[in-house]
Amino acid sequence: xxxxxxxxxxAGFAENMPLSLFLGLCTxxxxxxxxxTAMGLGVAMIGVMGVTVxxxxxxxxxLLAPGAWAWAGMPDLDLSYLALIAxxxxxAATVQLLEMVLDRYFPAIHAAFxxxxxxxxxxxAILAGSLFMVERRYSLPEAAVFGLGSGTGFVLAVVLLSALxxxxxxxxxxxxxxGLGITFLLTGLMSLGFASFTLxxxx
Amino acid sequence: MPARASLWTTLTAPLLRExxxxxxxxxxxxxxxxxxxxxxxxxxxxxxxxxxxxxxxxISLIRRHIPDTIxxxxxxxxxxxxxxxxxxxxxxxxxxxxxxxxxxxxxxxTNCLVLGRTEAFARHNPPLPAMVDALGNALGYxxxxxxxxxxxxxxGKGELLGHAVLPLADQGGWFTPLSxxxxxxxxxxxxxxxxxxxxxxxxxxAEAPEFGPMPQRGPAE
Numbered sequence: 001x002x003x004x005x006x007x008x009x010x011a012g013f014a015e016n017m018p019l020s021l022f023l024g025l026c027t028x029x030x031x032x033x034x035x036x037t038a039m040g041l042g043v044a045m046i047g048v049m050g051v052t053v054x055x056x057x058x059x060x061x062x063l064l065a066p067g068a069w070a071w072a073g074m075p076d077l078d079l080s081y082l083a084l085i086a087x088x089x090x091x092a093a094t095v096q097l098l099e100m101v102l103d104r105y106f107p108a109i110h111a112a113f114x115x116x117x118x119x120x121x122x123x124x125a126i127l128a129g130s131l132f133m134v135e136r137r138y139s140l141p142e143a144a145v146f147g148l149g150s151g152t153g154f155v156l157a158v159v160l161l162s163a164l165x166x167x168x169x170x171x172x173x174x175x176x177x178x179g180l181g182i183t184f185l186l187t188g189l190m191s192l193g194f195a196s197f198t199l200x201x202x203x
Numbered sequence: 204m205p206a207r208a209s210l211w212t213t214l215t216a217p218l219l220r221e222x223x224x225x226x227x228x229x230x231x232x233x234x235x236x237x238x239x240x241x242x243x244x245x246x247x248x249x250x251x252x253x254x255x256x257x258x259x260x261x262i263s264l265i266r267r268h269i270p271d272t273i274x275x276x277x278x279x280x281x282x283x284x285x286x287x288x289x290x291x292x293x294x295x296x297x298x299x300x301x302x303x304x305x306x307x308x309x310x311x312x313t314n315c316l317v318l319g320r321t322e323a324f325a326r327h328n329p330p331l332p333a334m335v336d337a338l339g340n341a342l343g344y345x346x347x348x349x350x351x352x353x354x355x356x357x358x359g360k361g362e363l364l365g366h367a368v369l370p371l372a373d374q375g376g377w378f379t380p381l382s383x384x385x386x387x388x389x390x391x392x393x394x395x396x397x398x399x400x401x402x403x404x405x406x407x408x409a410e411a412p413e414f415g416p417m418p419q420r421g422p423a424e
Contacts, residue, residue: 022232022235022236022387022390023232024232025231025232025235026228026230026231026232026315027315029228029231030228081287084286084287084309084312085280085283085284085287088279088283088312088313089276089279089280092275092276092279093276095275096272096273096275096276100272121275121279121313121318123313124232124233124310124313124314126313127310127312127313128310128313131309174399174403175402175403175406176398176399176400176401176402176403176406177395177398177399177402180226180228180395180398181395181396181398181399181402182395183395184391184392184394184395184398185391185392185395187391188388188389188390188391188392188395189388191387191388191391195388
């Protein structure tokens with residue numbers, strides 16, 4: 001149990017997706033103008049990552065890993081090169097499902113996401129979560145915890161950044177730096193700060 | 204020749220005026236991750252250009268046959284197949300660069316630039332304009348990658364494409380490498396500076412202030 005908890009903490013803080021690994025930055029920067037929008041994106045991220053990482057773990061272990069087809073008399077079959085396309089398929093299906101459900105039951109949230117909900121399919125963080133899961137050979141409960149932890153870390157970072165940006169709305173910045181420019185500089189400073197979690201996580 | 208003029212505009216508009224990275228915030232992850240040296244930046248730019256142009260062409264060809272509800276899956280499968288092909292080509296002929304880029308070629312699949320262009324433009328337009336638009340955006344992306352890659356390699360190591368340009372201090376020259384440039388936060392700082400520079404040069408790209416003093420009516424006193 002404590003191992004799962006430390007895995008959760010590591011996925012959320014020391015290996016924070018946007019700030020330490022530089023994954024998923026497009027949505028991170030684009031949807032962090034308001035804390036409310038950032039929360040909405042964050043909830044979607046936790047949902048999508050918490051579902052897709054364990055699902056992809058099942059797909060990989062059951063269908064693609066070397067020797068997965070041994071029961072069918074094909075122990076030498078290695079389909080792991082199909083992992084990329086299979087993971088993307090699972091992620092795209094999950095996002096599309098989420099989009100349909102939101103459109104049907106929560107049209108206001110759906111309208112707030114705009115073009116960015118379909119773009120969750122191409123969130124590098126979500127695909128990278130599944131790729132890390134394969135690389136580190138997580139079991140099913142570990143994969144679920146890792147997915148939830150990465151999602152939580154993303155929420156934390158995006159809500160922090162959106163709070164900073166709300167304060168900055170009143171600042172008198174040079175015209176060219178306003179908006180995207182200052183956001184990049186802020187993110188750079190935040191990533192320097194989050195780098196210290198890596199040292200804390202080391203035993 | 205109005206048609207050709209508009210094609211030319213489609214090609215050149217994303218270079219600076221509507222640059223995908225600095226204005227539309229698309230494709231940033233890879234722009235930061237692969238720019239520690241100019242060589243990887245160039246390879247990444249070339250791979251992405253091929254993928255986005257071909258994907259836009261293919262999706263535009265079959266755009267009338269894709270049901271709206273499953274369009275994302277269809278587009279992503281097409282893009283992922285192209286990426287696997289590019290990955291195999293790189294491994295076959297450019298093995299060293301392929302190893303340096305490692306996972307980032309695979310992550311072209313999730314580059315928002317590619318899906319952004321197919322979703323926003325190729326889905327509604329015939330193949331030729333779609334491919335021209337995709338190529339223009341890929342060139343705009345490449346431009347940013349090359350600028351940042353050049354700066355990071357030059358300031359971080361004093362080299363360009365592996366050749367020494369600035370004489371290093373520990374070899375009797377005058378240049379002390381800035382090791383921060385090789386770390387990832389410098390990518391954020393450089394990109395922020397680049398955005399600042401472009402928007403100062405072209406003020407119409409600057410974002411409007413969200414809050415300001417009320418417009419004064421009547422005398423100020």
